[in-house]
Amino acid sequence: MLIxxxxxxxxxxxxxxxxxxxxxxxxxxxxxxxxxxxxRTPLFESTELFQRGVGEGTDIVEKEMYTFTDKGGRSLTLRPEGTAPATRAYLENGLHTAPQPVKLYYVGPMFRHDRPQAGRYRQFHQFGVEIFGAADPAADAEVIALAMHFFERLGIAGLELHLNSVGCPGCRAVLRAKLADHFGPRAGELCANCKSRLGKNPLRLLDCKEEQCRAAGREAPVPADYLCAECGGHFERVRRNLELLEVSFRLNPCLVRGLDYYTRTAFEILVPGRGAQDAVGGGGRYDGLVGAIGGPAVPGVGFALGLERTLLLVSKQAGGEEPPPDPVVFVATAGETEETATVLLARLRAVGVPADREYAGRSLKAQMKYAAKRGARWVVIVGEDELEAGEVTLRDMGAGLQVRVSLGEVVERLRS
RNA sequence: GUGGGCGUAGCUCAGUCGGUCAGAGCGCCAGACUGUGGAUCUGGAGGCCGUGGGUUCGAAACCCAUCGCCCACCCCA
Structure with missing residues (x-):
């Protein structure tokens, strides 16, 4: 293969x-x-949008972006996620002056230069929602409920919802100091990655999957212990709302979203027993994001779900792929009847009957064979003999029976 | 970025110690007294055996490199 x-x-x-x-x-x-x-936002954006909106310290920005320079010398990047573009669009189009909150959703491809493996691709698809302008904990609960409802509608069961609150910049400053106190003396036990996190983003130490780091973090302080009164109240209201919505969840004190503009609620939807690749979706609150990309202080909350991973679960649990659509009616010719067949086919399609023909000028036998393989329920044989009587042959492919029908009424017979 | 497995017809794969090994099944196309399907039979098309080097009288097979795919790790969706 060449390409x-x-x-x-x-x-x-x-x-x-x-x-x-x-x-x-x-x-x-x-x-x-x-x-x-x-x-629907562009598939590429200014690189700077992601640097500011996703965060310089993240793997995405550090090593996974498809970045290129266009002919005007601008640095552009294929979008690696959907929240930053949605936020940019919200501001750029003045949606912050519309009645709040503004509730948006998107579905589409994202791009990350990762190493592919099962359920992870360089071009993958996400479904996400964002609510801008609502600080109410009921909004947090709504997006979570929507995500769970989505999986439920697809017949996917057995997912786990992990929930946590990472607090606001205020209470996180206290936590950060405590984390430094805890991990500082244990720096020697940490993995290389975590050693560097210790300085820039100690929160991330909590959800490292390395055994040695988990051990070192066993007694570590967690966000829940240091939430300020307001964040604590918010978190409580989120949980209460989830209970009202009958969404079950599991508190995971180590679940973290690292960057400063992520606040309070953080959640992840996991498939138990799928190794390191168990996340089908995640989200949370980002009250600092709009500000981070240059807008006013507008609260936000949302999620993103991976569709490839979702599809993996659909086909695994709900059984297999669906066949392509049947043509239903196939128009075959026998003899010099092409023109009549062409008109008949057009009439069938005009009234919405899925119909097809073949274009190779093959024998009737070959046409029948092709029609059967395509899964046609009916074959209309337009033959010279029938045409002399103003008729065609209508064959029921399932039953193997056929009758002669006048050319005038065949479309009506097949319409239903 | 790291580790492991694999690269032979459209697809799934055989190819034994290097010497008629370029094959099978499915699929595709055609035919079986020429206007009728899914069965059967017959025939046909289709492969620089991933690519580039090397070893050898001789390589799909052995060695090296490279690219690609799959799986896992990191991280995420």
Whole structure:
């Protein structure tokens, strides 16, 4: 093969896109019901947007971005996630002057230069929602409930919702000091990654998966112990709302979102027993994000779900791929009847009957064979003999029976 | 970025100690007294055996490199 697709991308052929369309239909319906409007932003943005909106200290920005320089010398980046672009669009289009809150959702491809493996690709797809302008804990609960509702609608069971609160910059400053006190003396026991985190972002030490770091962090202070009164109250209200919505969750005191503009609620949706790749989605509150990219202080909360990982669960649990659509009616010719067949086919399609023909001028036998393989329920044989009587032969492919029908009424017979 | 496995027809794969090994099944196309399907039979098309070097009289097979795919780690979705 001369040219193959770029690493970590995939060609979705008709038998696969059927599953995607189903998932997308659920997304659109759910978002309509919950009151979210769809937003479509560019696939690439100024690199700076992600540096500020995702965070310089993150793996995404440090090593996973598809960044290039365009002909005007601007640094652009294929979007690695959807929240920063949505936030940018919210500001740029003046949505902060619209009635608040503004509730948006998006579905589309994201790009990260990671090493591909099962359920992880360089071009992958996310479904996400964002609520801008609502500080109410009920908003946190709503997006979480929406995410869980989505999986429920797809028939996916057995997911775990992990929940935590990382507090606000105020209470986090206290925590940070305590973490430094705790880990400082143990720096020697930590993995290389965590050693460097110790200085810049000690919160991240809490959710390192290395055994040695977990051991060192066993007695470490966690955000929940240092929440200020307001953050504590908020978290309590989020949990209360989830109970009202009958969404079960598990408190995970080590669940963390590292950057400063992530505040309070943090959550992740996990598939138990899938190793290091168990996250199908996650989200939280980001009351500092709008400000971080240059806007006013507007609170926000949202989530992003991985669709490839979701599809993996759909096909695993709900059984397999769906077949491509049947043509239903196939128009075959026998003899010099092409023109009549062409018109008949057009009439069938005009009234919405899925119909097809073949274009190779093959024998009737070959046409029948092709029609059967395509899964046609009916074949209309337009033959010279029948045409002399103004008729065609209508064959029921399932039953193997056929009758002659007048050319005038065949469309009506097949319409239903 | 790190580690492991694998790269032979569209697909799934055989190819034994290097010497008619370029193959099978499925799929595709065609035919079986030429206007009728999913069965059967027959035939056909289709492969620089991932790529580039090397070893050898001779390599799909052995060695090196490279690219790609898969899986795992890190991290995430």
């Amino acid at each position: 193959s697709r770029p690493r970590g991308t995939s060609d979705l052929l008709p038998h696969a896109t059927a599953g995607w369309q189903r998932v997308e239909a659920v997304i659109r319906d759910l978002c309509r019901v919950y009151g979210y409007g769809e937003i």
